[in-house]
Amino acid sequence: MKRLSLAVATLLATAPAFAEDSSDPIKLTLHDWSGQLITTTLMGEVLKKAGNNIEYVQADYIAQFAGLKTGDLHLAMELWETTAREAMDEAFATGNVVSFGETGMQAIEEWWYPAYMEERCPGLPDWQALNDCASEFATAETAPMGRYLGGPVTWGGFDDERVEALGMDFEVVHAGTDAALFAELEAAYQRQDPIVLWVYAPHWAPAKYDGKFVEFPAYSSECYNDPSVGINPDAAYDCGKPRGPIWKAGWVGLADKWPSAAKTIENFKITNEDMGAMVADVDLNGKSVDEVVAAWMTENKDTWSGWIAK
Template sequence: MKYISVAAAAFMAVTPALAQESSDPIKLTLHDWSGQLITTTLMGEVLEEAGYNVEYVQADYIAQFAGLKTGDLHVAMELWETTAREAMDEAFATGNVVNLGETGMMAIEEWWYPSYMEEKCPGLPNWEALKDCADAFSTAETAPMGRYLGGPVTWGGFDDERVEALELDFEVVHAGTDAALFAELEAAYQRKDPIMLWLYSPHWAPAKFDGKYVEFPAYSPECYNDPSVGVNPDAAYDCGKPTGPIWKAAWAGVAEKWPNAEKAIKNFKISNEDMGAMVADVDLNGKSVDEVVAAWMTENKDAWSSWIVK
């Protein structure tokens, strides 16, 4: 996948420092949700404006760490504290992958339901209410068990483990794509059909639809790693998902091969609000990722220009 540079005249003069850096392409990973495509394209455009060659490589969210360790992949622009923490910790511990800091966005990923479901399941948003009303979330395919619509399998998240650990009468069904996940939410919401699904922020959906996140027992690393911790003394993952920053990471060799590019990536910062608006433009308004990135860069030239090391 190749994107067209949006400001070809800017920053094209190669500095002496850049001239000493590799002309090999910097490989940025692409995943399967709009926000990540926007974040990565935006960073790629800025690097191109600074004179670097950029290549975009499709990669699975968790599996990408294997390529980052070997240097076959170079930069990952969206690693969510909510789902990637264990994979990040393992990769950072090898010394072959380094943390390039926060993106500026804060992540929430959790089970979510429309507010109209509270009539059918009194006690929500407390998770324990689901023990008595799982059937309210059932479909023809899962009845009498409730259905939880999770994200694509590649996103991780331990939802199957959580259902088992908390002894919930729910069947986890994974959406094939990000678009399919939200198309199903849109359809169910319009008909007021039962639905429980994985929702995340930054995204347009929490603002568009009236609903709430389920309140599970508070997350702790021990809950994920030590079965004795939590409400079920015999199982791990008996708690909610973590929340926290969305991180950037890179192959450790980036610092030596493209030192000023690494600094630009570290400098990258964007807000949940800006990202939510851009995702809405793509998902709801039918604009392309390229169009949305180009518009943001035109309106925020001072911001992204400051990321580049002069």
């Protein structure tokens, strides 16, 4: 990633000192979960404060890379190491998409279960123990197979491939939306019903609910790309998901067309704690994304003012 950030730095360094940002709108992508909407709206509002014209565009999480390559889209604010690594690497390799650095947030996305399931399934959080008691997680629709509630299909994550590669007695059922995913967790938790599902951080769920992430064989890029690596010599994805930073990335021409905005985007940093609190305000307290972003900006003016390129 360092060499990709250098590409942006080179573009910024070679831009004329007197260059002004274009008045054309910078197009930021919006997806389907609260945290990403908050991150993107926050970046957009700060860019507005810096004098830039902003346009928000609804886009699929993975399919957005096609628009970033062509310059029809300009900036993606939440690319998770856990699910977007392969798409990022492919896009960066074209030279048409570059990294604008880390957001400051650290990502975990993995199978998660409530703590009360440990009495019913001894050996958790080990994935093999989970598989040994798959029937404890079965529903009428999946029995005798266990049910794993995955995120929306557009999120990626390779859960179907993981189940097959590890020979797990689970059926993957994808939630339709982020809201549906956590509504089902809330209902199951209140009734103490069995559930194992996709949970991610930064998010309010791991703080609100007592539970743990399942421990799969450790992730490696070779596990994802070389079937001979891992416990199943005939299949890739026989390991857990990667963990790491949440990245910003955009069209390579952004730094030329909006040099000051590019510096502001690179300077953006926010913590898991701040983001988790804002997501909770939206998802649990019924506030709008705009309200939450405005409140954070009022309380943290010194922080975001420091991002704006001088």
